[in-house]
Amino acid sequence: MSVKLGVPSKGRLMEKTFDWFGARGIGLARSGSEREYAGAVEGVEGVELVLLSAGEIPRELAAGRIHLGVTGTDLVREKLGQWEQRVAVLAELGFGQADLIIAVPQCWVDVDTLDDLDAAAAAFRAEHGFRLRIATKYHRLVRDFLRENGVADYQLVDSQGATEGTVKNLTAEAVADITSTGETLRANHLKLLADGLVLRSQATLYRSRSAPMEGPDREVMAALEARLGVEG
Amino acid sequence: MPQRAEIRARADALRARFEAAGAVRVETSVLQPAEVLLDLYGEDIRARAYVTSDALRGEQMLRPDFTVPVVQMHMEHGAEPARYTYTGEVFRRQEDDAARPNEYTQVGFEIFARQAPADADAEVFALIRDALSPLDLRAATGDIGILKAAVQGLETTEPRKRALARHIWRPRRFRALLERYSGRAPVPPSRAALLADGDPLARAAPLIGLRSKAEVAARIAALREDAAATPISAVQVDLIDAILDVRETLPYALERLRDIAVDMPAITEAVFCLQDRIEALDKRGVDVGALEFEGSYGRTQMEYYDGFVFGFYAGTRPDLPPVATGGRYDALTRVLGQGREIPAVGGVIRPGLLLRLEDLA
Numbered sequence: 014m015s016v017k018l019g020v021p022s023k024g025r026l027m028e029k030t031f032d033w034f035g036a037r038g039i040g041l042a043r044s045g046s047e048r049e050y051a052g053a054v055e056g057v058e059g060v061e062l063v064l065l066s067a068g069e070i071p072r073e074l075a076a077g078r079i080h081l082g083v084t085g086t087d088l089v090r091e092k093l094g095q096w097e098q099r100v101a102v103l104a105e106l107g108f109g110q111a112d113l114i115i116a117v118p119q120c121w122v123d124v125d126t127l128d129d130l131d132a133a134a135a136a137f138r139a140e141h142g143f144r145l146r147i148a149t150k151y152h153r154l155v156r157d158f159l160r161e162n163g164v165a166d167y168q169l170v171d172s173q174g175a176t177e178g179t180v181k182n183l184t185a186e187a188v189a190d191i192t193s194t195g196e197t198l199r200a201n202h203l204k205l206l207a208d209g210l211v212l213r214s215q216a217t218l219y220r221s222r223s224a225p226m227e228g229p230d231r232e233v234m235a236a237l238e239a240r241l242g243v244e245g
Numbered sequence: 246m247p248q249r250a251e252i253r254a255r256a257d258a259l260r261a262r263f264e265a266a267g268a269v270r271v272e273t274s275v276l277q278p279a280e281v282l283l284d285l286y287g288e289d290i291r292a293r294a295y296v297t298s299d300a301l302r303g304e305q306m307l308r309p310d311f312t313v314p315v316v317q318m319h320m321e322h323g324a325e326p327a328r329y330t331y332t333g334e335v336f337r338r339q340e341d342d343a344a345r346p347n348e349y350t351q352v353g354f355e356i357f358a359r360q361a362p363a364d365a366d367a368e369v370f371a372l373i374r375d376a377l378s379p380l381d382l383r384a385a386t387g388d389i390g391i392l393k394a395a396v397q398g399l400e401t402t403e404p405r406k407r408a409l410a411r412h413i414w415r416p417r418r419f420r421a422l423l424e425r426y427s428g429r430a431p432v433p434p435s436r437a438a439l440l441a442d443g444d445p446l447a448r449a450a451p452l453i454g455l456r457s458k459a460e461v462a463a464r465i466a467a468l469r470e471d472a473a474a475t476p477i478s479a480v481q482v483d484l485i486d487a488i489l490d491v492r493e494t495l496p497y498a499l500e501r502l503r504d505i506a507v508d509m510p511a512i513t514e515a516v517f518c519l520q521d522r523i524e525a526l527d528k529r530g531v532d533v534g535a536l537e538f539e540g541s542y543g544r545t546q547m548e549y550y551d552g553f554v555f556g557f558y559a560g561t562r563p564d565l566p567p568v569a570t571g572g573r574y575d576a577l578t579r580v581l582g583q584g585r586e587i588p589a590v591g592g593v594i595r596p597g598l599l600l601r602l603e604d605l606a
Contacts, residue, residue, distance in 0.1 A: 094340035094341065095340070095341060095342075095343065118450070118452075118453050118454050118456070119450030119451075120450045120451065120452050120453065120454075120458070120461065121456065121461055122439060122445045122446060122461060122465070123439060123445075123461050123464045123465050123468060125433065125435035125436070125439075126433055126435065126436075128418075128421065128422075128425075128433075129436075131418065132408070132464065133456070133460075133464060135408075135411065136460065136463070136464060136467075137456055137460070140460060141455065144283075144284075144287065144288075145456075152291070153292075153340070156288055156289070156291060156292055157292070159288070160289050160292070161417075162417070162418070163412060163415035163417045163418025163419075163421070164418075165287050165411065165412070165415065166287060167287070167288060168283065168287075168288055169288055169291075180453050180454040181453045181454070183454065183455055185454075186454050186455055186456055201453075202450050202451050202453050207433070207435060
């Protein structure tokens with residue numbers, strides 16, 4: 014057995030994760046060709062690097078198939094019910110910051126708060142005969158947030174990409190999506206709601222609460238945690 | 246934990262009691278068209294019900310309760326008056342508490358009748374109470390009808406009353422609206438700026454989406470009208486709070502609500518309904534002197550209850566959900582009746598919980 018560490022398999026998130034571990038004396042690298050999803054670990058014994066899509070890491074942690082994993086707060090909260098009981102936060106890594114927000118068209122000059130959104134949704138339903146559509150891929154987080162804030166007469170429509178374009182394409186009236194600078198929102202003539210911040214997210218190192226560990230694995234885990242300066 | 250067979254046997258026995266009370270046994274499909282439930286409860290139902298789909302019928306929900314299909318069935322081809330009983334599984338998504346079952350048996354009893362609503366309320370309550378004895382359960386009751394009447398009776402604009410009535414079941418937003426309409430909460434700066442702007446649409450960004458410029462303009466006009474409206478008086482807000490704060494046994498609650506009705510005559514009719522119900526309960530042998538009434542009871546449950554509401558709880562196990570719940574849902578028959586409506590009241594028992602509590606007793 015070995016301690017399995019799941020890391021996003023491509024892009025900036027992978028590079029930054031490699032940098033973060035590298036700064037703590039643990040070398041992570043993709044092995045073999047660019048296309049091969051296998052990795053190598055240097056500087057610590059008994060740790061195996063598993064390259065995965067960031068979106069799959071929460072599920073793999075919850076199932077106990079990997080011991081450690083780097084992914085966004087947003088994905089863990091969205092995909093895992095009772096997430097605190099299934100994974101533990103070891104460290105927030107200080108990159109991959111993004112906010113899950115609710116945005117509406119800039120031309121809605123009458124809408125700036127959730128209170129406005131709720132009132133506009135009621136009027137919209139009366140006028141159009143269906144509930145105001147909010148495009149998102151974060152169904153659970155957005156629904157919980159809107160319920161807590163007492164917003165009614167909306168519906169969530171699934172959008173797995175190019176969410177900001179849905180309003181212009183008339184497939185949604187508003188969006189709930191991840192943004193870091195707001196650039197894409199502005200370019201698509203959308204604006205944030207003043208109180209529409211659903212969640213602040215960043216890349217985070219999680220430990221599975223259910224992954225099986227044999228004696229030697231525990232020592233590896235303890236050594237790794239000591240090296241990284243994180244508390245198990 | 247009781248076995249399935251035990252639960253089924255108890256469910257059948259309970260249903261037999263309801264049949265003896267004149268109810269016709271009905272069955273409903275496990276798969277329900279999602280559209281109806283979503284239109285009724287909004288997106289929140291997705292957090293409570295399992296959704297599945299196929300390429301032909303689209304989204305379907307695993308029956309989260311029986312009331313909606315039973316009402317639909319009655320509205321389509323039911324004779325009047327009618328009483329129904331049913332038993333079967335309901336399915337509830339549980340994402341925050343793994344200890345709560347996501348599938349359990351319900352036994353229900355529903356009365357559809359235009360006459361003697363107070364007596365129908367009392368009959369449902371008494372039948373369910375008898376079915377639960379000899380377990381020593383705590384009963385809670387309330388009346389959403391009184392709160393609805395109070396909102397209608399506020400001295401304020403119709404749009405404000407509509408907004409408050411729409412959020413009776415969302416206490417937090419209801420409170421926020423009340424605070425703002427009464428001038429207790431400050432106007433958000435963005436709202437103030439919008440109202441101060443002579444022509445807010447002049448510099449507006451490009452129009453995108455389905456919500457039209459006319460709709461935006463209509464809401465701005467509504468906001469201007471609202472800003473010009475007199476705030477709801479502190480006295481009236483206090484009266485709403487007084488209703489929500491009532492927490493007494495029925496006779497004292499009635500007395501308290503009568504006092505409130507002196508200052509808020511709009512609830513008088515609803516308070517008379519409560520009085521009729523108390524008398525009807527008394528006639529059916531319910532110890533009304535010991536029965537609790539809470540002014541805010543039922544506000545966080547499913548939106549369809551709009552009159553009498555009740556629940557039976559294990560006093561020693563506050564962690565467990567109610568063993569039985571029920572209430573009046575006249576408005577639901579209107580929504581599902583496509584132009585027709587009929588007063589209706591009913592309740593459900595969870596035989597699995599009942600057996601579990603009997604084992605513990």
